[in-house]
Amino acid sequence: MTTPRDDDALPERLLDAALHYHAPLPTPREEMWVAIAAARRRRHAVRRIARPLAWSLALAAALVLGIGIGRHGWLGGAPRGAAPVAAGAAPGAPYRVAAAQYLARTDVLLTDFRAVSRTGRLDPQFLASARDLLTTTRLMLDSPAGNDPHLQILLQDLELVLAQITQLPTEAVGRTELDLINQGLTQRSVVARIRAATPAAGAPARTIGAL
Amino acid sequence: MTVTVRSPVQDAELIARARAGDPAAERALYEAHVDRVYRLAYRLAGDDDRARDYTQETFIRAFERLREFRGEARFSTWLHAIALSVALNGLRQVKRLRRYETSLQDGQDVAGTGREAEPDLKRRLAEAIDALPEGYRTVFVMHDVEGYTHDEIGAALGVEAGTSKAQLSRARAKLRFVLADFAGEWVS
Numbered sequence: 001m002t003t004p005r006d007d008d009a010l011p012e013r014l015l016d017a018a019l020h021y022h023a024p025l026p027t028p029r030e031e032m033w034v035a036i037a038a039a040r041r042r043r044h045a046v047r048r049i050a051r052p053l054a055w056s057l058a059l060a061a062a063l064v065l066g067i068g069i070g071r072h073g074w075l076g077g078a079p080r081g082a083a084p085v086a087a088g089a090a091p092g093a094p095y096r097v098a099a100a101q102y103l104a105r106t107d108v109l110l111t112d113f114r115a116v117s118r119t120g121r122l123d124p125q126f127l128a129s130a131r132d133l134l135t136t137t138r139l140m141l142d143s144p145a146g147n148d149p150h151l152q153i154l155l156q157d158l159e160l161v162l163a164q165i166t167q168l169p170t171e172a173v174g175r176t177e178l179d180l181i182n183q184g185l186t187q188r189s190v191v192a193r194i195r196a197a198t199p200a201a202g203a204p205a206r207t208i209g210a211l
Numbered sequence: 212m213t214v215t216v217r218s219p220v221q222d223a224e225l226i227a228r229a230r231a232g233d234p235a236a237e238r239a240l241y242e243a244h245v246d247r248v249y250r251l252a253y254r255l256a257g258d259d260d261r262a263r264d265y266t267q268e269t270f271i272r273a274f275e276r277l278r279e280f281r282g283e284a285r286f287s288t289w290l291h292a293i294a295l296s297v298a299l300n301g302l303r304q305v306k307r308l309r310r311y312e313t314s315l316q317d318g319q320d321v322a323g324t325g326r327e328a329e330p331d332l333k334r335r336l337a338e339a340i341d342a343l344p345e346g347y348r349t350v351f352v353m354h355d356v357e358g359y360t361h362d363e364i365g366a367a368l369g370v371e372a373g374t375s376k377a378q379l380s381r382a383r384a385k386l387r388f389v390l391a392d393f394a395g396e397w398v399s
Contacts, residue, residue, distance in 0.1 A: 010355065010383055014390070017333045018356050021340050024253035027246050028263065033238070036267050040274065160308055 098143075099151065102136050103198040106158055109133060110191050113165060117178040122170050134162040154193050161190060222286040230277055241270055244287055247357075248294045254352045255298045257341075265301055269294040284366055291367035299345065332393055339389040347382035354379050 010018070109129055116122060137159045141152070164181050185191060222243070228236035248269055253262035272293050280289055340348060349368065353359040354375070361372040361379075368375070 008380055008383055010386065014332075014336065014386070014393075015355060017336045018340070018351075020333050021337050021352070021356055022254045022257035024250045024262070025259055027249045028259075029242070029245055032245065032249070032263055032267050032270075033241060035263070036241070036270050036274075039267065039271055043271070156307070159304075163308070 099140060100198055102133070102140060103194050105129075106133055106137075106162075107191060107194045107198065110161070110185060110194070114182060114185070117173070117182060120173050120175065120178065122168055122173060124170050127166060127168070127170060130162055130165045134159065134166055137162060151197065154190075154197060157188055157190055158194075161185060223282065226277060226280065226282075226286060229274070237274055240286070244290055245270070247287070248290065251291070251294060251353065251357055252298050254356055255349065256302060261301065261305070265294065265298040268297045268301075272297065288363065288366040291363070292369065295349065295367050299349065302345075332390070335390060335393065336386070339386050342389070343382055343385060347378050347385065350375050350378040351382040351386075355383075 009015070109126075112126065113130075116126060137155055141155050141159065161181060161184060164177075164184075168177060222240070225236045225240050225243075229240060245266065249262060249266045252265040252269070253259065256262045256265060269290065273290055276293075280286065340351065343351060350364055353364045353367075354361065359367075361375040364375040365372040
C-alpha cells in the first residue's frame with residue numbers, strides 16, 4: 001500500500017463547493033437543551049418504574065415458563081420422548097421470558113392492526129400500545145436478546161413496522177399507507193415469524209416428555 | 212465557523228462537578244461542545260430533525276455515562292465517539308427503512324432518470340459525497356468539510372490516524388473520478 005499523502009487535497013473550487021454539503025443551520029441550543037432535560041427526566045422515571053416491574057414480571061413468567069418447559073418440552077429444549085425437564089429449571093435467562101411476552105403482545109397488536117386498518121381509523125389507545133411496543137423493541141435490541149441473530153432480524157423488522165404504525169394519524173389514515181404496512185407484514189411473513197419464535201403458550205397442552 | 216479551543220483542564224473541572232450532580236456544570240459542558248456535535252450531526256444527516264435527535268441522544272448518553280469517562284482522551288474526543296456512533300447507527304437505520312420502503316413500492320416509481328438540465332457542481336458533488344462508502348464519507352466530511360484533524364478523527368472513530376488519512380485519500384480520488392467532467396471548471 002502506498003503511503004497516503006495530504007498533498008492530494010481537492011482543488012479549492014471543489015472544496016468551496018463541499019462546504020455547501022449539508023450546510024448546517026444555526027445550532028438550536030436552547031430547544032435541544034430543553035429536549036435533553038425532558039428526555040432524561042422521562043427515562044429516569046421510566047427506569048424507576050420499569051426496573052422492579054420488569055424483574056417481577058420476568059421472574060413470574062420465568063417460573064410459569066419453566067414449569068411449561070418441564071411439562072411440555074416447549075422451546076424445543078428436550079427432544080420428543082426425552083426425559084422430562086425438572087419444573088422450574090428454565091434454561092433461558094429472564095430476558096428470554098421477557099422476549100416471549102413481548103412477542104406475544106406484538107402478535108396481538110399486529111393482528112389487531114390488520115382488522116383495524118380496514119376501517120381506516122386508528123384508536124389512540126392502539127397507537128399508544130404501538131409506541132410502547134416500539135420502545136420495548138428498542139430496549140430488546142439493546143438487551144442480550146438482541147444478540148440472538150434470528151431474534152435480532154425479527155426485532156429489526158418489527159422496529160420498522162412499529163415505527164411506521166406509530167407515525168400514522170388517528171383519523172382518516174390514507175389507504176396507501178395502510179396497504180404499504182400490510183404488504184410489508186405479508187411479504188416478510190412478520191406475524192408468522194413472530195409465532196414461530198414464540199413458545200406456544202396458548203396451544204393445547206401436550207404431554208410429550210411429561211410424566 | 213468559529214472554533215473555540217477548550218483546555219482539558221476546564222473540561223476536567225466541569226466533569227468533576229457534573230459527576231457530583233451539579234446541573235450548571237452539565238449545562239456548561241453542553242454549551243462548550245454542542246456546536247461541533249450538532250454541526251457534525253447535521254453534515255452527516257443532512258436534515259435538521261435528525262441532526263437534533265442525534266445531538267440530543269449524544270448528550271443524554273454522555274451525561275448518563277459520565278462516570279465511565281476516565282479522562283484518558285479529551286472529553287471532546289469521547290463525546291465525538293458517542294456522537295458518531297449515534298449518528299452512524301441512526302443513518303444505517305434510515306437507510307434500511309428506505310430500502311424496505313423501496314422494495315415494497317415494487318419499482319413503481321423510478322428515481323430521476325437524469326434527463327434534467329446538467330446539474331451544477333454543488334449538486335453533483337453532494338450526490339457524489341452521499342454515494343461514498345460510509346467510512347470514506349465520514350472522514351471526508353470531518354476533515355475536508357468540518358476541519359477535524361486526522362488524530363481527532365482517528366480517536367473518535369477508534370482507528371489509527373493513518374487509516375483516516377488513507378480513507379480521505381480514497382474518498383478524494385473517488386470524488387475526482389466521479390466529477391471528472393467538471394475538471395475544466397477547477398483546472399485553471
